[in-house]
Amino acid sequence: MxxxxxxxxxxxxxxxxxxxxxxxxxxxxxxxxxASMTYAPLFQTLLKATEFTIRKYNGNMENAKLYYLPSIKKYLARELKLTENATSHKITEFVNYLKKPLTLDAIVKHSTxxxxxxxxxxxxxxxxxxxxxxxxxxxxxxxxxxxxxxxxxxxxxxxxxxxxxxxxxxxxxxxxxxxxxxxGAPFAPIYHQALAIRDQKIPLAIINCGGIANITLISSKEESDLIGFDTGPGNCLVDRLVRQRTLGKETMDKNGRYGKEGKINQEILSLLYEKSIMQNRQNYFSICPPKALDVGDILLIQELDSLSLADAAATLEAFTADSIVKSLEWFNHTLPSTFVLSGGGFKNPVITNEFKQRLTAKMNKPLNILTADEAGFSSEAMExxxxxxxxxxxxxxxxxxxxxxxxxxxxxxxxxxxxxxxxxxxxxxxxxxxxxxxxxxxxx
Known part of the structure; x- marks a missing residue:
């Protein structure tokens, strides 16, 4: 087919x-x-504002539709720190971009x-x-x-x-x-296993770093042996940081621009483990897999406000890499020597380098760390x-x-x-x- x-x-x-x-x-x-398509910056902001609205009303779509416009304004003021005049101007930009009134239904139709x-x-x-x-x-x-x-x-x-x-x-x-x-997540592991079977690459670990990071451990051809779970943040925290600090003018730490210039704050890195992800009043990192995250579970802790943008970015990027490596402690199996990296997070060289250094130090054995492309898969197409x-x-x-x-x-x-x-x-x-x-x- x-x-x-x-x-x-x-x-x-x-x-x-x-x-x-x-x-x-x-x-x-x-x-x-x-093939791929990059969203216009205005639509990226609209999607984030829509996410804010739906979360504000706890998934009640009737209320999200009813109060959509005032909630979008609140997002612009609270999250992007826009003034009242700047917010009004941004709403006009949204309407001109969509070429129709700003409603939740209009966002769904435009996205489709x-x-x-x-x-x-x-x-x-x-x-x-x-x-x-x-x-x-x-x-x-x-x-x-x-x-x-x-x-x-x-x-x-x-x-x-x-x-x-x-x-x-x-x-x-x-x-x-x-x-x-x-x-309801992660869903990637069955496809990851199919690729590993097809290309005779078992045993294998595949790590996807998108907004959220997840790992798949493939130890056999049996679906019953598959293990996969969300490890913690991928890009979501550093993206959120950059959006806030640049008032929405930038949406990511492209090519690790800020993180490369910053220094990791070890004290705040430890606090991120303690405070950034709680589920049902339980620290996510103490929950036994399989487990899954929503980006709304992951918080930018207040202590980051004391850091420069560069130092905060470096610390968050280290947190992403370190939490992936620490997740390996949950596996009872003998870990594979081959790790395949996929997802947009690994386009950030700070995250990638931090991950490789921390994984090598932890495993203390020869490793084969490959991009999806190097493994014969496709980094751009896999998801x-x-x-x-x-x-x-x-x-x-x-x-x-x-x-x-x-x-x-x-x-x-x-x-x-x-x-x-x-x-x-x-x-x-x-x-x-x-x-x-x-x-x-x-x-x-």
Missing amino acids: LSVGLMSGTSMDGIDAALLETDGSAEYLKALGH ELHNTIIQKLLKELGYLSKQIDVIGYHGQTMLHRPKDKISIILGDGQYLAERTQITVVNGFRQRDIQAGGQ AEIFAFFAVRSLRNMPLSVPGTTRVAKPLSGGYAYIPSLGMTDTVKKLIDLNPGVLSPTLI
Whole structure:
């Protein structure tokens, strides 16, 4: 099957798209190409403001829609420290960018339309027509992930995207896992294992550093042996720091510009472990895996205010790297010697260098630390490929999560299919006939 995967991560900086040919197994898994899109800075700010609004109302979407505009203004004043005049000017910029009134529905539609744009770009660059594609795996934009309350708000209109592309769309991948008592994350491990099986790279550890960092330990070909969990912050804290200190003019520590100039404050690094991540009044770092994070769980502690931007960035980047390395203490298995690094966080040389130094010191044995590209995978495409792979597995009712990755009781499939008005490919129709439960509840 030909499947397009789409991913916009918690960093909210753009969209990655990838095309796979696969049947949902490691034995038939071929990457055909990928494309990416960087969001306009205004839309990045809008997404962060939307996230703030949805969190403010604890995932109550009716209230988030009703009070959307005043909440956006509050975000600009509180988080970006804009004056009243600057806030009014920014709202006008948002309206001009969207070319319509500023509402939550407008954000969802615009986000979905941007996903359509990157699909068309991908297919054009690779020389495929829409009618040749069986399915799209559409993750959407995560806004709030609170599995203990069985809430996971991920923006995106699956039916609208199906109509715009005239391709079957699968999204809502995390919902069934959460409803079954799982944490709904991380979902990458099953795909990581498939890559390791395909390329005969077991045993292997894969670390993804996006907004949140997570690790997958692959010790065998059995899904029951998979272990994966969120280790702590990826880019999210240093991104938040830079946005606040630059009043929204910059959204990240690009190429470690600030961190390279700063010094790590060891006292505040220790305080970050003590105070920055609490879940249900428990320190996240003391919770036994598998475990998962929401970016809202991770706080910029007040003590960082005493540091310069450079020193605060260096300290937060060390925290990201060190917390990944410390997470290895949870593994009872003999750890592999090969570590593969993926995700935008490892584009920051400060995080990467800190990680390599700390891992080498901890392991005290020869290591093979590779980027995803060096390992024969694709750093740019891997996260999008996950959801291309999962779209096919959803249609085939194959597991997306297992107990060792999300704490779900047993291996579980997930996702819901949206069918375009002009129909689906014959392959998809046969699979849905065998697995009608994959249809979106709105289509049943």
